[in-house]
Amino acid sequence: MHPNAMDRSGKRKKRKESGDEAVAEGPSPSSAPFDRRVFPILLAAAQTARQSGNSAALAARVLRHVLSRSLQMLSPLPDSLVALLPRLLSSSCLSVDALSCELLGAAALQSMEAGEFLASDSGIASGLVRALGSRNQRVTEAACNSIWISRRVQLVGSVLQPHLFCRRYCEHLYLFSQVESICEFINSGTTRLSKRDAEANKISYLIIDTAVLLVNSCKVEKLQSIQQMLVRNALSFLYKIWKKVQLLRSSANCNNRKYQLQSRESEITKAIFRLSTALAYPACLEADVIRKSIFGQAESNFENFVLAYWEKSPNLYRRKQNTQNDDPVFAALHSAFNLGAAPDAIIESFIKGLASCPPIASDELDINSFLGEVHDSLGNAIKYRQDIRILRTQDPSDQTSKSKGCAMEEHFFNDGTVFLDEDEFTKKCKHAFKNGYSIALRGMEFRCEKVAAIASALADLFGQPSVGANIYFSPARSQGLARHYDDHCVLVWQLLGCKKWMIWPNPNPFLPRLYEPFDRLDDTIDDNSGRVEILHEEDMLYVPRGYVHEAHTDVGESQMNAYGVYSLHLTLAIEVEPPFEWEGFTHIALHCWVEKQKLGGCSQFDKSMTKDETSLYALVLHVAIMMLSDKDPIFRKACLVAAKLPSSSSRAMSHLKALRSSQRSIFDEIIKNIEKNCNFKEALESIKLAVQEKNDEPFQWMCWLRHLPQGGDADSRIDFCNIMEVLEEFVEAFSSNPEQALVSFTGFKSRFCKSVVYEDACQSFETLLQMYRTTRNQYMSGMLALHGAHVN
Missing domain, CATH: 1.20.58 (Methane Monooxygenase Hydroxylase; Chain G, domain 1)
Structure with a gap:
């Protein structure tokens, strides 16, 4: 304060000499007065606070005045104060600790710049962590408030760690x-x-x-x-x-x-x-345990299944009755769904406490990205069709229910209905069940730890990113889903009661793919030509993708008397994502080979071809392989090079070797097919048409290739999610002389087919699989937690 300053009465004010009052009278918002007047006092107090209670009290008074009268000093926060705060935060005086935390919060609230000092200084962060560990409530509360304010001011994702x-x-x-x-x-x-x-x-x-x-x-x-x-x-x-x-x-x-x-x-x-x-989620279950539970004890059983039935033909695995105590997997499921209870109690066992499971993109490998997309929808109430369906198929003998020979499904709720009142929803489910409706609940691997462990082990066994699990509870004399086929292979595990299945052969040599539109069923399917199987408790039925099927609980009086009047079964859906079909494996093999080309690591490398030309010819070969896959069914089959088999015995090793050998044979056959049939002109015309129409939709399937590492210069890398620019570059480079481009492409294709390394592709395939699995397991863990997996 100026010596001649007057108070309101006109009397001259006496200048007070104490250090804290001097701080209060500092007139400037700049850091200079702070450095001249406040900093020396705080520094001296901080240096001696551990030995002197007077120094700590003085520091506390100074901090109070800074907070109460000089907040303008905090915008921006003086560098000298930032340097001193770590020592103040770790003083032996609780008041100084608390006031220092409050000062940080006030600084963040006063300006973004001041908050960034807090966010970026590791010494301050360490001091706050120590403050959080204080046994003094005031210090802990001040530290919490400081961090809370800093985060709110700077928003999520700032430099604070x-x-x-x-x-x-x-x-x-x-x-x-x-x-x-x-x-x-x-x-x-x-x-x-x-x-x-x-x-x-x-x-x-x-x-x-x-x-x-x-x-x-x-x-x-x-x-x-x-x-x-x-x-x-x-x-x-x-x-x-x-x-x-x-x-x-x-x-x-x-x-x-x-x-x-x-x-x-x-x-x-x-x-x-x-x-x-x-x-570490879900609860650990080895692939070998699920293999024995489904396919039997012998190591050869799984190999025989893969070679004889996988994606080729249905197969029934009949079990002896009353053996669930001998099978830990079935016993776990039996306890999870309260199978010994009445129907109402069973419904409550898997309806209560449900949360919605928002879909995750098929090629999402960053759980942080998923969390950014779902916004506020985690933990929301379940949604009809997305999470659950309550439906029945009308009796096909009723002519009014027919539509060109196909029975129609009738749903109890409207699409998109959200069930906010859990008790009321459970009551309606029970009512619907008593009136012939089946309950189909999706995503059981996200809602039940025991199912999650089974699904995860089964995915390991088949070398796939994930396995989906749905539960179906059907009343007597009913049919839930209408006749249909699936775009994934299904293992149907009968848990309670019995059910009659009818399965028709797949006349189409091409397996349906995930995410592709479903074809209308052929109205001429002969009801009498289907294969009939009646599943009893513990039986398991394998249904390949593409095979039309339907299931009924009307199994005949003798069966009903023996096994009850309703049915509960679990379906385990082995979903083959595009990168893990044989076409995907071939794209991976091409990518690995091209990366070697760029590094000059292949003896067949054409030194006359630039890295840019190598990338462009690789792109057109990717397109040609995709087009060939629409003509050859083998490309759509699942690649099982990452399947897990036991390797503890010589017999197991021989079966593993046999399976690996069959996979290598398939790849060799595909490479011969590529060299013989991949058509440059057809691929070029497809690319030209896309460029002419400015439509890259036919090439969106390439997006997953972005997950494979690319070396070399940034200019030579391909952005597979924004492919149009590269397609335009290709057309411009090669359309002027298509004959020469054909010759060059043929040479490029030939070199690839002769020198591609199968083992390189296997390694990259398994690396990519692990990336997919990591994200799927993170999603599974998150959803299981929202379903109460850690309550106890």
Whole structure:
């Protein structure tokens, strides 16, 4: 203050000499006055705070005045203060610790620039982590508020590294989950909380809110470093909090919002999903266990299945009755679905507590990208058709129900219906079941840990990214789904009762592919020409993709008397994604070979061809292979080079070798086919037409190739998701002299077919498979957590 300054009465003010008042009277918002007046005091106090209570008290007074009277100093935050804050945050004085945290929060709130200092300084981050571990509630609360404000001001994804704090928060969540008052509140049947209790638990709410915020700010991979035990404890606590919040949000009697959690339900569910991806999920089940459970003890059984039936013909595996205790897989399913109970109880066992499972893109390999797309839909109520269907097929003898000879499905709910009231939905499901409707629930591998373990092991066995699992519960004398075929192979596991299946041969040599439109069924299918199989409990039926089938619980009086009047079965769908068909394997082989070409690692490499020309000819060969796959059925079959077989015995090794040999033979046959039949002119015309019409839709199938590594210069790499520019470049380069282009392409194709290395393709294939599996398992883990996998 200027010496001649007057107060309101006109009397001259006396200048006060104490250091804290000098700070209060600093007139400038710039950092210079701070450096001259405040910094020396804080520095001296910080240096001696551990030995002198007076110095700590002085530092506390200075910080209070900075906070209360000089917030303009925090915009921007002086560099000198940033340098000093780590020491202040770790002082021995609780007041200094708390005030330093409050100062950081005020700085972030005052300006984005000040917040970025907080976000980027590792010393400050370490100090905040120590503050979070304080046993003093004020310090912990101030640290939480500081981080909360910083994240809210800077938004998710800024330079702050929230994973540095997540372990500490998981520890806090575990500790607070043990607090009796919190436990009583979570487990109570009411949403009412006294003002006194709510105020006492304010710090707990703040810890939870901040933990949710930071977890949702992390890249999923950053959460992997947190100990599994802490993650599981935190997940269990957050799940219970989420269920309680659902009641709080719907309660008209809930307390003032300041005494509640600030996190929205969608934020809590996203945190649960993210944390769960750090777990080793699902429960471990070896591929060999599921192989023995389905195909029998002998190692040769699976090999025989692959060679004789896989994608060729249906097959029934008949089991002895009352052997579920000898089969751990069937026993696990028996307990999971409460199979010994009445129908209403069975329905409740897989209807209660359901959350919607939003679809994930087939070629999505980044779970963070998926989380960005789903926004606030995680944990939402289930949606009709996406998650569940309640349907029946009308009696085909009723002429009014026929449509060109095909019986029609009748649905109990309208498409897109969302079931917000779980009790009312369960009641309607029971009513529908009693009136002849079947319940078909999708995505059981995302809702039940035991099913998830089976599906994951089966995917390992067949060397595929994932296996889907659906449950079907049908009443007596009924048919759920109408006659149809699937675009994936199915293993039907009869869990309860019995069911009659009719299966018709597939007249089409081309297997249907995932995501392709379904063809209309041939109305001339002879009802009497189908294969009939009656599945009893524990029996399993294999139905290849493309084979038309239907199933009934009307199996005849003798069967009904012996096995009951209703049926429950689980379908395990082995879905072959495009990269894991033989066409996909061939594209991978071509890509690996081209990468060697670019590096000059192949003895057949044509030195006269530039890297750009190599990429362009590779592109046209990719197109030619795709077009050939529409003429040769072998390209659509599943590639099983990554199938897992036991290798502990010499007999098992021989069967593994036989399977590997059959896969190599298929690849050799495909390469001969490519050299003989891949047509350059046809591929060129297809590319020309796409360029002329500015339509790259016919080439969108290439998108998954972006996941394969590309070396060389950036200019020589192909963006398979934005292919039009490369197609235009190709047409411009080779249309002027198509005959010479044909000669060059033929030479390029010949060199590929002669020098491609099968083992290179196998290695890249398995690497890509692991990338797919990682994302699928992360999604599975997240959805299982939202279905209460960590409640206990």
